[in-house]
Amino acid sequence: MPQLSSGGGDDLGANDEMISFKDEGEQEEKIQENAFTERDLADLKSSLVNESEINQSPNAAAVRRGQQSEERGFPDKHRDHLEGVSKQQDGGLYKSPAYSGYPFLMLPDPYLPNSSVSPSSNKVSVVQQSHGMHPLTSLLPYSNDHFSPSPPHLPTDMSQKTGVHRHQSQDLSGYYSLPPGGVGQITPSMSWQSQPVYPGLSPCGFRQSYSANLPSASSYSRFPHSLMLGPSGMHPTGIPHPAIVPPTGKQEHDQYDRGMYVKPQVETKREKEPKKPVIKKPLNAFMLYMKEMRAKVIAECTLKESAAINQILGRRWHALTREEQAKYYELARKERQLHMQLYPTWSARDNYEAGLSGVAGEKNKADWGKRKRRKREKQQDSNTGGKRSAFATFKEEAVPAQLLQI
DNA sequence: CGACCTTTGAAGCGC
DNA sequence: GCGCTTCAAAGGTCG
Numbered sequence: 001m002p003q004l005s006s007g008g009g010d011d012l013g014a015n016d017e018m019i020s021f022k023d024e025g026e027q028e029e030k031i032q033e034n035a036f037t038e039r040d041l042a043d044l045k046s047s048l049v050n051e052s053e054i055n056q057s058p059n060a061a062a063v064r065r066g067q068q069s070e071e072r073g074f075p076d077k078h079r080d081h082l083e084g085v086s087k088q089q090d091g092g093l094y095k096s097p098a099y100s101g102y103p104f105l106m107l108p109d110p111y112l113p114n115s116s117v118s119p120s121s122n123k124v125s126v127v128q129q130s131h132g133m134h135p136l137t138s139l140l141p142y143s144n145d146h147f148s149p150s151p152p153h154l155p156t157d158m159s160q161k162t163g164v165h166r167h168q169s170q171d172l173s174g175y176y177s178l179p180p181g182g183v184g185q186i187t188p189s190m191s192w193q194s195q196p197v198y199p200g201l202s203p204c205g206f207r208q209s210y211s212a213n214l215p216s217a218s219s220y221s222r223f224p225h226s227l228m229l230g231p232s233g234m235h236p237t238g239i240p241h242p243a244i245v246p247p248t249g250k251q252e253h254d255q256y257d258r259g260m261y262v263k264p265q266v267e268t269k270r271e272k273e274p275k276k277p278v279i280k281k282p283l284n285a286f287m288l289y290m291k292e293m294r295a296k297v298i299a300e301c302t303l304k305e306s307a308a309i310n311q312i313l314g315r316r317w318h319a320l321t322r323e324e325q326a327k328y329y330e331l332a333r334k335e336r337q338l339h340m341q342l343y344p345t346w347s348a349r350d351n352y353e354a355g356l357s358g359v360a361g362e363k364n365k366a367d368w369g370k371r372k373r374r375k376r377e378k379q380q381d382s383n384t385g386g387k388r389s390a391f392a393t394f395k396e397e398a399v400p401a402q403l404l405q406i
Numbered sequence: 407c408g409a410c411c412t413t414t415g416a417a418g419c420g421c
Numbered sequence: 422g423c424g425c426t427t428c429a430a431a432g433g434t435c436g
Contacts, residue, residue, distance in 0.1 A: 281416075284429070286414035286415055306411080307432085309432085310413040311412060311413065329415095418428105421424090
């Protein structure tokens, strides 16, 4: 599978954040080597344009499909590519004016042992887009809309602070009161807030439920806004974070968005069993891609079943160019970085098996044995040519061939 | 009501 | 280091 970093999951500490850290001697060489040329930038932008065109024009996609086979040795090509991408992004992808609208947090590498950062690295911490919408912005949970103003429960001066740093030798600790080894308060700019994922999408083509929910639910980030509303939804550390799932296990976007956070009946239940919020895994590149493209696929083929949609998206994902995929790998990497910054002690293992709090945890608990068994059975089936799932049959019947081809 | 389906990628774990 | 397993999102479907 494509990996952004061939370093094996260590891309959390990827060197993209090193770009301005000249004091990282080891990195310096890479920085020079990875210099992001204007041509690279132009190529990248071009690829982004292509994608949007493709998304709007199945024909164009079909043409492109003819040019690049789906069976193009994806992992290898991607590995190669990602090295290049890594270089590109390290070389200034996010410093470039072309991405000035990128609402990303420009974080210093949080995984450096000492996080020694040159003073200049303090400059850019939060880049908010001032105008226009970057194509990627649509899927970014880091929204301009939510970067400011600050939520009422946070000091107003917090919202004025731009810039987040992990390494506490800087004055950031003064800003955010980062406890040593723990998670400090993060400015609202840091909050994984959402924005309409499909701001430009016309409501037409959506089923009513989708058009009705898009602005407030599915089109928004997975981040539970309820967490922003007060102690009940607050991360113990005081950091509202999208990855935190309220004990319900359900993300209550719409409740928040509609100002209807409280659901009395449910809340009553919850109060009886106060549970810790579950910090969810950061989304990987494909998940981010799915989040962005799901609505489009739904609109195109009027499918509703996520399983079928995911199949389409999986194929489309493979049909993406390296550059197009690189966007999402980069986004995912940023997400992981931010996640790690917010929850340094969190581990994916926390959400494994039993011991989880919240409904999600309960669900996992309940599913644990079954899932394991299911997996094994599934593998056995595939080995023995076992029966096919109902969905497997369904997809071939229900999913338009043209969509599956992509 | 809850499990299932489906996808890819990240991460954890055992060997 | 490799392979396996789980989880992440989504929502319709099914028992």
